[in-house]
Amino acid sequence: MVDADQTFVIVGGGLAGAKAAETLRAEGFTGRVILISDEREHPYERPPLSKGFLLGKEERDSVFVHEPAWYAQHDIELHLGLPAVAVDRADKAVRLGDGTRVRYDKLLLATGSEPRRLDIPGTDLAGxxxxxxxxxxxxxxxxxxxxxxxxxxxxxxxxxxxxxxxxxxxxxxxxxxxxxxxxxxxxxxxxxxxxxxxxxxxxxxxxxxxxxxxxxxxxxxxxxxxxxxxxxxxxxxxxxxxxxxxGAAPRTALAEAAGLTMADRAHGGGIAVDASLRTSDPDIFAAGDAASADHPLFETRLRVEHWANALNGGPAAARAMLGRPVTYDRVPYFFSDQYDVGLEFSGWAPPGSYDQVVIRGDATKREFIAFWLSEGRVLAGMNVNVWDVTEPIQALIKAGARPDPDRLADPSVPLESLLEG
CATH class of the missing domain: 3.50.50.60 (FAD/NAD(P)-binding domain)
Incomplete structure (x- = not known):
């Protein structure tokens, strides 16, 4: 039973952590919510960093998940610019870089990822x-x-x-x-x-x-x-x-030092969680880039580094922390903008997992949808300069649909009709 005497701690000041805090309050949790981040900035979204903000088309303030005042208004306690350096599972406490100990009843690790480093001479140069x-x-x-x-x-x-x-x-x-x-x-x-x-x-x-x-x-x-x-x-x-x-590596040092189970590096590493985003410790959860979840749809363990996983995974973990039934089976999704090309990708189909790629539309004009199939089953789809099709693409993936490839490639055939076979 969750009550006002409990303290929920979130480690990580990215999108997953901020959305988890928001969800706890939206779901009626009245206990303490403490968010810890090693960055001095308030929680922000990362896609603009390589897109609109980098191009100077979006203002700096546009990247933040909430306005700074939102946290105080919702009684979210922030510890910014202060890293979490250890988790004491026996005492249920997080130790911060300044020696402060923060007790928790439930803990969410949303520690994200960090850029992989070049291991070559010259990386210490200013440029x-x-x-x-x-x-x-x-x-x-x-x-x-x-x-x-x-x-x-x-x-x-x-x-x-x-x-x-x-x-x-x-x-x-x-x-x-x-x-x-x-x-x-x-x-x-x-x-x-x-x-x-x-x-x-x-x-x-x-x-x-x-x-x-x-x-x-x-x-x-x-x-x-x-x-x-x-x-x-x-x-x-x-x-x-x-x-x-x-590439990016999951930030798992805190979880590893605490003795939590890690995912196999062959599957991307990360903190191993079940379909409810619970770790090997029943009072500790993980979400976002750092988490490797059992995915019911793809029947494998996936670590997804994209924006949508943080956006949806943080709230899912928050609900699980509250004791709600959660099965995190979202279809992986991301988007990209390059020059005059915009795209959305749904699914999971790394090389070796598929045996056919079907193109629907005109790839030469960069207005098309690509589908990755394995033995006829749709594993993933990517729409390029074709819009408002993410929902039916994801429906095909969720259903394990095996549409006729010729109909799948035909733009005159509604995608929704392909669910019928």
Whole structure:
């Protein structure tokens, strides 16, 4: 029974943590809600950092989940700029960096992820960047503007979503861009080679250069500044700045030190949680980038790093903390904007999981929907410059639909009708 004497603690000042706090109050919880973040900023959303905010099209205040006054108005206690350094499960307490101990009845770990680091010489140079926090985005925005003014060169390590979105932003500023990617196409681990090639074409049309099948091996510089980036095949690319966009690692140190069960690294690592987002400790939950959940739909453990997972996972964990029945089976979803191309992706279909890609529409005009199928079953769908179709795409995935591929590819056939077979 949840009552006013209880204290619920949330570690993590991102979207998942903020939405969990909001949900606790919306669901009628009257006890203490304490949110702890190692950032001094109020909780904010991260997608704008590589999109509108980076391009200067969105104001800084637009990234915050709530206005600062909202937390006091809803009696949410904030500990900002103060990391949680340990969880004492026996005493049910979180120890903060200044030695303060915060007791909890239920604890939510929404610790997020952090950029993976390049393990090569030269990463200590001033022009080497990562993009995860608002301070990173503010710095990078100034860098891109300067590169654009001076015809400067940006080398990006990694052709994932962050790498490509920053490449698009850099080109809009007028910077020269080279992307170094070990796979044969961009976005290989998410979209596979078939659709990844389309994004290579998109960026090359906008002047981005790619170097596929290689990795950065060294960043060279002079007087602390970047001069060039070398690859493991011996090539050298001129560079004034380098962005490491080689993925994100879940922030699990707190959970590991507390002895919570971790997910297998082969499945993305993260804090292992069940379908109700509960960890191996019945009083501790995890959500967002750091959590690896048993997914009933895909019958595997998934760690999803996207905005929608934080948006929906935080509230789901909050309800589970309140003792409500929760089965977190949301279809993974994310969106991206690059140049004049907008897209939404739903599902989960890494290379090796599918045997067919069906295109509905005109891929050459970049107005299409792609579907990834395994033995006829729809695993994922991505709409590119085609809108208001996410709901039927996700319905096909949830239903395990096996539509006729010819009808699936035919834009004149309503997607809703394909649920019938």
């Amino acid at each position: 080497v960047h990562h993009l995860r926090r608002i301070a990173h985005a503010e710095r990078l925005k100034g860098v891109l503007a300067a590169l654009g003014r001076d015809n400067g060169h940006l080398v990006i390590a990694g052709a994932g979503w962050i790498g490509l979105e920053v490449a698009a932003a850099a080109r809009e500023y007028g910077a020269e861009v080279t992307v170094v990617e070990p796979e044969a196409t961009p976005l290989y681990s998410v979209l596979g080679p078939e659709i990844g090639r389309l994004f290579a074409d998109l960026h090359q049309e906008h002047g981005v250069r790619f170097d596929f099948g290689v990795r950065l091996s060294e960043i060279t510089g002079q007087d602390g500044m970047v001069l060039a980036a070398r690859t493991d095949d011996g090539d050298e690319h001129p560079a004034h700045d380098v962005l490491a966009a080689i």
